[in-house]
Amino acid sequence: MKKFLVAVMILLTVAGVAHAEQKKSAWSPELRIGLASGVDKVTLKVSAPCILLDAKSGKRIDKIPAGKDFVVDCAKLKVDAVEIRPKEIRLQDLITTVDGKKYFGGVRLNKVKKSLTVINLVPTEEYLRGVVSKEMSPSFPLEALKAQTVAARSFAMKNRRRHEAEGFDLCATTHCQVYDGFCEFESIERAVDETRGKILMFGGKIADANFHTDSGGMTENVGDVWGTAVPYLVAVREVVKLGEPWTVKVPVKDFSSRFGDGFGKLKSVKLSTLTIGKEAVDRSSSGRVKSAQIVGTKKTVKLTGNDLRRKFSLPSTLFDMKLDGGEVVFTGYGHGHGVGMSQVGAKSYAQDGWSYEKILAHYYHGAQLKKSY
Ligand SMILES: [Zn+2]
Structure with a gap:
């Protein structure tokens, strides 16, 4: 019996070592x-x-x-x-x-x-450790880190050879995904290991797993942001509690000067009032600004929400805009383009006990989780 136990223990030890060895050096593209x-x-x-x-x-x-x-x-x-x-x-x-x-x-x-x-x-799995550590805090719940890892892995595999003309696959900046190299956080290592090789697929192709910082209450249809509709990148309501709104104030003089000499001085702005999740002529189904009219003393300009966001460095396009005395005041919610997974939302769902599979299914409607290696 004793011999048998020793033999079992040796076998377990060998298996343990073999597992550790395998985990340490597993191949990935x-x-x-x-x-x-x-x-x-x-x-x-x-x-x-x-x-x-x-x-x-x-x-x-x-x-x-x-x-x-x-x-x-x-x-x-x-x-x-x-x-x-x-x-x-x-x-x-x-x-x-x-x-x-x-x-x-x-x-x-x-x-x-x-x-x-x-x-x-x-190798992809080691690359992901240096990406996820920049995209989310290592202190985020594990299931949120896992959802982020799958989104980042899907992006990397889908966009491989994006920089072929320059001799590489992906750059290390926000243009592709921010990559910070070596990473020692145990939580992130676990998130990568426990989702090894898993990516999101749709219709036999790798899905565009876009993500952003904070939806502000509702994500956005990709077609309303970049023009082309994608079945799995549709607006979804967030059940998470709304954070405090952000405010950006621009003096009328500075605001007017951004529209050139032919514009004159700002007289008024025309944009319906924001209700999250309520569509309007000038707002998408999530409530983000589709277009707004800016009336100057010399001409009227029609701008998209994205134009305004870029011009005035706004955190998102989910905002109200009012002329208040000598200032144009933007008040809004969220941070980022609003397409796909919200990182703040993923964190909140994970805290509520959601698995990463459930989080991904919520943000990427109908996309399938598949193991690619
Ligand atoms: Zn790039």
């Missing part, structure tokens, strides 16, 4: 993330021995020892592109420091017009 361009020199440091390769021929150029600064100078580089990849371990287990900042994976350097484009070669 490799992404090329553009970090910087127009760089003369890069200082790199790797966590394990690496090889510097000619990216075209695959030939070894040099060995890179672990833990020491290694400088690549564009002026001295004899080939068009090089890659730094681990010699003995897997790419996902390597950490590369690029000019003082840590990243999972290796690096590729492309020579472009006598300077370097710096690209992080990183």
